[in-house]
Amino acid sequence: MPATLTNGHTNGHTNGHTNGYKVEKSSSSSTDLLTLALDVVNNAANIKSLLAAQNLPAPDFSPDSVDLPDTPELAKLRNQLVASLDDLRQLALGPRRTLRSLICFSNDLAAFQVAFEFGFFTIVPESEDGIALADVAKQAGIDIGRTRQVLRLLCTHRVFREVSEERFAHTAASAAFARDDNFRAAGGYGMDEMFKAASSTSDTVRASPMKSDLEHSPFRTRLGASMFEYYEQHPKQANRFAKAMAGVASVDRKPSTLGDMFPWDTLKGTVVDVGGGSGHIAMALAHRFPHLNFLVQDGVQDMLTQGERLLEKEDPSVASRIDLLLQDFFEPQPPMERLAARGPVAGFFLRHVFHNWNDNDSINIARALVPALEAADPETPLIISERVLPRLGEGVLLHEERSMRQMDMMMMVGLGAKERTLAEWQALFSAADERLVVKKVHGEAASAVLEVVLRK
Numbered sequence: 001m002p003a004t005l006t007n008g009h010t011n012g013h014t015n016g017h018t019n020g021y022k023v024e025k026s027s028s029s030s031t032d033l034l035t036l037a038l039d040v041v042n043n044a045a046n047i048k049s050l051l052a053a054q055n056l057p058a059p060d061f062s063p064d065s066v067d068l069p070d071t072p073e074l075a076k077l078r079n080q081l082v083a084s085l086d087d088l089r090q091l092a093l094g095p096r097r098t099l100r101s102l103i104c105f106s107n108d109l110a111a112f113q114v115a116f117e118f119g120f121f122t123i124v125p126e127s128e129d130g131i132a133l134a135d136v137a138k139q140a141g142i143d144i145g146r147t148r149q150v151l152r153l154l155c156t157h158r159v160f161r162e163v164s165e166e167r168f169a170h171t172a173a174s175a176a177f178a179r180d181d182n183f184r185a186a187g188g189y190g191m192d193e194m195f196k197a198a199s200s201t202s203d204t205v206r207a208s209p210m211k212s213d214l215e216h217s218p219f220r221t222r223l224g225a226s227m228f229e230y231y232e233q234h235p236k237q238a239n240r241f242a243k244a245m246a247g248v249a250s251v252d253r254k255p256s257t258l259g260d261m262f263p264w265d266t267l268k269g270t271v272v273d274v275g276g277g278s279g280h281i282a283m284a285l286a287h288r289f290p291h292l293n294f295l296v297q298d299g300v301q302d303m304l305t306q307g308e309r310l311l312e313k314e315d316p317s318v319a320s321r322i323d324l325l326l327q328d329f330f331e332p333q334p335p336m337e338r339l340a341a342r343g344p345v346a347g348f349f350l351r352h353v354f355h356n357w358n359d360n361d362s363i364n365i366a367r368a369l370v371p372a373l374e375a376a377d378p379e380t381p382l383i384i385s386e387r388v389l390p391r392l393g394e395g396v397l398l399h400e401e402r403s404m405r406q407m408d409m410m411m412m413v414g415l416g417a418k419e420r421t422l423a424e425w426q427a428l429f430s431a432a433d434e435r436l437v438v439k440k441v442h443g444e445a446a447s448a449v450l451e452v453v454l455r456k
């Protein structure tokens, strides 16, 4: 049945989808219960129309149901839908019930922590009729009582479902963890060292009320070592952390979008990937841009050793254009002849480097690049892949802003560091050298590329 629904906040245009639904374009900044509810209906209807037009199933909670495709059109509708739903839920619950749920949320995280630590996601089989509670407990090596407590709380999140009395099977969400090692690693690390560290945040701020850095981070307070030291000392956790980063990247800021966000095709020569880790991003870019060479630098030999292994498996036409170099980014760059061995330096690329460091350290990283920028051709850019936090009134949806602010807080908890607004980015570069200017911001807030040049 076609549905035409108006919410009083529409501009009168339809979105043109006639596949069973004809709905008004919706976008509500209203906080009226009914307006929000209509917004939900409109956005849900539009999503279903789009999916039907592409012969794609609508999402449900069954284990084979997957995330909505990330096309720009669907992403926009999904984001509006979630924004209205979030507000609708808060209004329906009211402030005290909303906060009650929040106050109790550490218990939900505790249940997740046990499920990750004791392997619940892989113990529960993919079969329709699932597994008996006693068997989950036996395989996990823990008592039945606490296994039941944990599973039943998780079921309320639609993570596992109780198919019959004391038998548990997967849902879409639990299956996502079961099937994807990297995503499960992200959950495991989030509930283990990061959850532990987060619980020491106010203790850390009290002990160090005016200073936040690697040494004055909740992670260090709780785990007894800075994040970098901890992973050096704990190879098993370090391996999980590396997988977790890949798991998070599969949802958030997919590296594949980087190729479209910056005009790499206009560069010539060698891109120096500063703090480039194993070089996985340089390799992806080298596939896409066959005219570019890459010099991947990292200060951690293990990263480069991983990179050598990856390069051995790479197509020779790609591997032959990538070099690896041990280089501390707090130190000046090697001489230009070394950097430009395969052609002029096209730019210095820093992905997810600065957000790991507080302002002082970040200024030092940027400053260490200045002599190389002076020696390079004019307008040679620093290409910086990071978030740009929104300013007040920029109109970013609250739940999208929350994802960014969660990362900002995570940088504080893990590393005593932060995410930055555009003004903070510019201030950072100016403090490193007053000739450094942000020439352009490519992409959008959650996934931006800042182009910074040295005005000579």
Ligand SMILES: C[S@@+](CC[C@H](N)C(=O)[O-])C[C@H]1O[C@@H](n2cnc3c(N)ncnc32)[C@H](O)[C@@H]1O
Residues within 6 Å of the ligand: 274, 275, 276, 277, 278, 281, 297, 298, 299, 300, 303, 327, 328, 329, 330, 350, 351, 352, 353, 356
């Ligand atoms: C968050 S990772 C980002 C890696 C890569 N750019 C990416 O986007 O996947 C930060 C990188 O900085 C490296 N690193 C940490 N301290 C460093 C230093 N002093 N000099 C150079 N690299 C460093 C780490 O080993 C790690 O590979």
